[in-house]
Amino acid sequence: MSVRESQDTRLRLLQHARDLYLESGPERFSLREVARRSDVSAAAVYRHFDGKEALLRAVCEEGLRVFSSYLLRALKETTSLERLRAAGDMYRRFGIENPRDYRVIFMSTPGEDVDVGSSATFQFLVDRVSECIKAKALARGDGLEIAAVIWAHVHGLVSLRLCGQLAVVGDDDAFTRFFLRSTDRLLKGLAP
Amino acid sequence: MSVRESQDTRLRLLQHARDLYLESGPERFSLREVARRSDVSAAAVYRHFDGKEALLRAVCEEGLRVFSSYLLRALKETTSLERLRAAGDMYRRFGIENPRDYRVIFMSTPGEDVDVGSSATFQFLVDRVSECIKAKALARGDGLEIAAVIWAHVHGLVSLRLCGQLAVVGDDDAFTRFFLRSTDRLLKGLAP
DNA sequence: GTCTATAGGTGGATAGAC
DNA sequence: GTCTATCCACCTATAGAC
Numbered sequence: 001m002s003v004r005e006s007q008d009t010r011l012r013l014l015q016h017a018r019d020l021y022l023e024s025g026p027e028r029f030s031l032r033e034v035a036r037r038s039d040v041s042a043a044a045v046y047r048h049f050d051g052k053e054a055l056l057r058a059v060c061e062e063g064l065r066v067f068s069s070y071l072l073r074a075l076k077e078t079t080s081l082e083r084l085r086a087a088g089d090m091y092r093r094f095g096i097e098n099p100r101d102y103r104v105i106f107m108s109t110p111g112e113d114v115d116v117g118s119s120a121t122f123q124f125l126v127d128r129v130s131e132c133i134k135a136k137a138l139a140r141g142d143g144l145e146i147a148a149v150i151w152a153h154v155h156g157l158v159s160l161r162l163c164g165q166l167a168v169v170g171d172d173d174a175f176t177r178f179f180l181r182s183t184d185r186l187l188k189g190l191a192p
Numbered sequence: 193m194s195v196r197e198s199q200d201t202r203l204r205l206l207q208h209a210r211d212l213y214l215e216s217g218p219e220r221f222s223l224r225e226v227a228r229r230s231d232v233s234a235a236a237v238y239r240h241f242d243g244k245e246a247l248l249r250a251v252c253e254e255g256l257r258v259f260s261s262y263l264l265r266a267l268k269e270t271t272s273l274e275r276l277r278a279a280g281d282m283y284r285r286f287g288i289e290n291p292r293d294y295r296v297i298f299m300s301t302p303g304e305d306v307d308v309g310s311s312a313t314f315q316f317l318v319d320r321v322s323e324c325i326k327a328k329a330l331a332r333g334d335g336l337e338i339a340a341v342i343w344a345h346v347h348g349l350v351s352l353r354l355c356g357q358l359a360v361v362g363d364d365d366a367f368t369r370f371f372l373r374s375t376d377r378l379l380k381g382l383a384p
Numbered sequence: 385g386t387c388t389a390t391a392g393g394t395g396g397a398t399a400g401a402c
Numbered sequence: 403g404t405c406t407a408t409c410c411a412c413c414t415a416t417a418g419a420c
Contacts, residue, residue: 153378189380
């Protein structure tokens with residue numbers, strides 16, 4: 001079999017692994033099921049990945065890449081405050097549109113996964129906050145702490161929604177409006 | 193074997209089930225392991241519970257009872273705003289002191305567990321908010337929506353902390369102070 | 385690289401003796 | 403009520419033929 005076909009198999013495994021992950025979450029993820037969907041035997045997977053954990057890791061890395069791509073779209077706004085608000089809204093969109101990825105990144109047990117709180121991704125939010133403070137769009141204060149407050153707030157909204165606990169606000173459109181009102185209230189508390 | 197000893201077995205099963213649950217979470221929870229820890233055969237469990245799911249349900253109900261007991265302590269405060277702030281802080285304490293229970297109640301996948309958002313527990317928070325509005329300690333508005341905003345905020349702080357994502361703020365005491373500053377900022381945005 | 389076959393483990397649930 | 407024995411399903415991983 002050619003090298004090209006072999007790479008296709010690897011790619012197919014990765015895509016089906018991602019599908020299964022998004023459907024079933026990390027717990028019910030199984031190497032055999034990925035193999036079945038990819039029309040290869042379970043043993044064949046070991047030619048491409050070092051077992052289940054390696055396959056799982058590859059899937060997670062893809063999720064983080066997608067998350068970053070959402071956040072970066074906020075930079076197209078023109079003012080610092082608009083960029084901050086857009087970052088929050090992109091965070092919401094990522095969570096609602098990629099619930100399984102969101103759970104993996106932000107709702108898993110500590111120790112086994114990525115630490116976003118001390119990563120380049122979090123630094124992105126700190127930067128948005130800092131430029132707002134500099135532009136007097138937010139009250140003076142510790143940029144890192146204020147970023148953490150904002151992060152917790154948007155995460156609280158998104159994660160409760162993903163757990164089905166905010167069904168009371170209505171459908172996804174109603175949630176979006178609720179999200180924007182809610183973050184605006186927080187920003188009011190953070191204003192100069 | 194006497195009725196009393198049989199009830200003891202049931203209780204022992206429930207306690208070990210709870211322990212296992214708190215250690216391993218809902219995913220790795222297994223009826224057989226509970227039986228092992230309780231020194232009975234796996235089959236014996238079926239004399240006391242209708243299988244794994246029923247056992248799991250019994251464990252979750254206990255967690256909710258503990259959570260309620262935390263919240264109710266907030267009622268000993270004298271003013272409406274103090275009661276609201278105390279409710280938030282009790283929420284924090286419950287999460288930090290009972291992380292596994294917290295995860296079960298507020299961080300599990302939808303469909304399989306309790307819906308707090310439309311429960312008596314959430315109504316408790318709505319009541320705290322409503323009395324603050326009536327006392328002009330909060331701006332006028334939809335009590336239910338404002339309660340949801342506050343809930344999401346404290347949940348965001350607690351759940352990120354439990355996932356190890358807010359390690360940046362320091363130890364548990366530092367987190368407590370951070371939590372209080374953060375909620376005060378939100379309340380400032382909700383003030384009249 | 386892929387296959388089949390297999391080893392060895394987890395788990396849930398039931399039947400029937402005691 | 404509890405046990406042992408059992409069945410069945412699922413899983414990870416490896417060995418060896420092709």
